[in-house]
Amino acid sequence: MPAWLFGLLYIIYTIYGMKERNDTIGHEAHFGGALVGMLMAIILNPSALMENYIIIALLMIPCIGFLYIVVKMPHVLIFNSFFTKKKTYTIEDKYNEERVNKQIEIDRILEKISDKGIDSLTTKERRTLEEYSKS
Numbered sequence: 001m002p003a004w005l006f007g008l009l010y011i012i013y014t015i016y017g018m019k020e021r022n023d024t025i026g027h028e029a030h031f032g033g034a035l036v037g038m039l040m041a042i043i044l045n046p047s048a049l050m051e052n053y054i055i056i057a058l059l060m061i062p063c064i065g066f067l068y069i070v071v072k073m074p075h076v077l078i079f080n081s082f083f084t085k086k087k088t089y090t091i092e093d094k095y096n097e098e099r100v101n102k103q104i105e106i107d108r109i110l111e112k113i114s115d116k117g118i119d120s121l122t123t124k125e126r127r128t129l130e131e132y133s134k135s
Contacts, residue, residue: 007034007059008058008059008062010034011031011034011059011062011063012062014027014030014031014034015027015031015062015066018031031063031066034063035063038056038059038060038063042056102132105128106128106129106132109121109125109128109129112125
């Protein structure tokens, strides 16, 4: 296998590993090291850029694309794919998640009251607040 193909596969695997976060490997550090190493090699030997511009472009395009996504669309990186292990939720996990979501909703309603007054609440928000005050 040519070295440039191995490098390209490594970068793609590293980007996948950063996105999925399903192991204990520091993929971010490996990605940064690969990127800085490539840039340092070009700085120290600029003629390599002219001789291998296609290979360097093939390696840099996924890096630059990934960095663009990290800066402009970080929400894209947070999801489970078909290949990741699905977490099984226990009853306790579900209870805690519902409790946190309910607290977030109550905090939002109280913030709305603080900003716009109690008359700004919808009927549903008033009902939610009444149910919470009873519990």
